[in-house]
Amino acid sequence: MATGNxxxxxxxxxxxxxxxKVPYVGDMGIVTESLEGGVARLRxxxxxxxxxxxxxxxxxAIFALADIALYAVAWMVAPVADHxxxxEATVHFLSGAKPGDLIAEASILKAGKRLLIAQCDIRSAVDNALCAHVIGTYAMPPAGKAG
Known part of the structure; x- marks a missing residue:
């Protein structure tokens, strides 16, 4: 299993x-804070x-942040994850997110040749409350496929 970047x-x-490649992300202003230790942290x-x-x-908005954070971990293990x-995604909304920034932390559960399964926690930057837990599956591009 992948352990880093x-x-x-x-x-x-x-x-x-x-x-x-995903202009909607730019419109939302999502910022990648770190991609290290097998964890993608976005705000x-x-x-x-x-x-x-x-x-x-x-x-x-919560799911969009989670989906992009999960996509970030795909880029951490695939040289070109365009494709x-x-x-599949399962979202568990756990508490109301207070008005303020949201922080996503995503990590890989299993990285195979064709599928990547990852998880993401969304927390409020206001009070650090866990707002959502998301598990997502990504179909990965064949080895050597460029975007």
């Missing part, structure tokens, strides 16, 4: 890749547009 992708490289800066009734961050796609 085998591809050596930097946070700046990943942010540039996302801005070019979603607070935006009042993400608030839903009850004064909590909406589920679509990696989410094939």
């Amino acid at each position: 085998e591809t050596g992708i930097s946070t700046g490289d990943f942010d540039r890749i996302m801005a070019q 979603l800066p607070f935006n009042p547009r993400y608030i839903r009734p009850g004064n909590v961050v909406c589920g679509p 990696a796609v989410t094939t």
Whole structure:
């Protein structure tokens, strides 16, 4: 199993890749804080547009952050993960996310030749509360396939 950042992708490289290939991420302002020790840590800066009734961050914003964090760990094990796609995701919303930044920490559970299974915790930067736990499966590109 992968234990680090085998591809050596930097946070700046990943942010540039996302801005070019997944413009929605750029629109949300998601920032990659670290890609090391087998963990991808990303931040979603607070935006009042993400608030839903009850004064909590909406589920679509939480899942978007988790999905990008899970994608980041795919880039940590595949030299070019352009063709990696989410094939399944289970989201457990655990508590309402207070208005403020959200932090995602994703790590690999199993990395095979064709599938990558990873998990992601989403925490509030306001009070460190665990807001969501996500498990995702990615179909990985065949070895040597360039994007």
